[in-house]
Amino acid sequence: MKLRSAMGALTALGLALSATTAFSAAHNEGTLGAVEAKGSIQCGVSQGLPGFSNKDDAGNWTGIDVDYCRAVAAAVFGDSNAVKFTPLSAKERFTALSSGEVDILSRNTTWTMTRDTQLGLNFAGVNYYDGQGMMVPTSLGVTNAMELDGASICTNTGTTTELNITDFFRTNNMSFELVAFEKADEVVAAYDSGRCDVYTTDKSGIAAQRLKLADPAAHTILPETISKEPLGPVVRQGDDGWFNVARWTLNCMINAEEMGVSSANVGEMMSSTNPGIARLLGTEGTFGENIGLANNWCANIISMVGNYGETYEANVGANTPLKLAREGSVNALWTNGGLMYAPPLR
């Protein structure tokens, strides 16, 4: 009797084990499994920052942060449209991620130690290296930040921006008045109406928000860069499977650019005999399978969204309204003197 029940337990255990094995082979766990089950990814973006995440006139979300979300959808579903966007203010973005309202945050968000260690979040990498700047009406006649003693400064709540500007003025023994709003458009409107002398945010954000001013040409960006703002996508801590997908989606795009694989040539590249390209595109190895995806996950990203350089140039590059020239900047590939460097698919 004892033996029989022990055998029964073993059989039950054996069944349970094989059932688990079969299940995990077919289905992923955590956020990856959950997004596969619902058929789309919920991506947290800004409320409207041209070049990064912004709705165009036809109601479509565009931008380098939006392209990254589409790339994750291409990797998971082989469909870059299997993504929905949730516009979030700076203040509400982290709660939206930790509460599960969004699966991933791709919203000009600076990777800092506090966010990485105290908020239960993980940064998947950097998709734009930035730094904080200041803009003033040219009519003020100010040429550098050291002339700003006593200035009033418009900025966003819940950002690194308000912390850095406070550090900067205190360190330089200058007084200032902070005028902070939660909604980015309120900040821009306040600055444009003359409510403050200075508008401060990430330099890419200044290039973007400047386009919304009544007369963009009547404003000057001061030469100082007062902080490091490495911007990148974020996921919840404790979900390594989803973190892998988030991190390697970005790495796929950067590696593809380095190897000369683009949306224009990915079709012919599928028959490349270059072993690095074959691994990247999944014609060799099981790199996709290893992270719970199809082996052509990266080929799908490149054909449906493009490599990192393509999305940079299309959204924020020298030929866009933001005119953020990549050549000679920290956002160039490491092979071209910049910081964009992805670990190898190996």
Ligand SMILES: N[C@@H](CCC(=O)N[C@@H](CS)C(=O)NCC(=O)O)C(=O)O
């Ligand atoms: N990178 C900084 C600032 C991010 C931020 O929220 N910037 C504002 C000013 S550019 C913004 O995103 N505005 C656009 C929006 O909220 O739609 C951070 O992570 O705290």
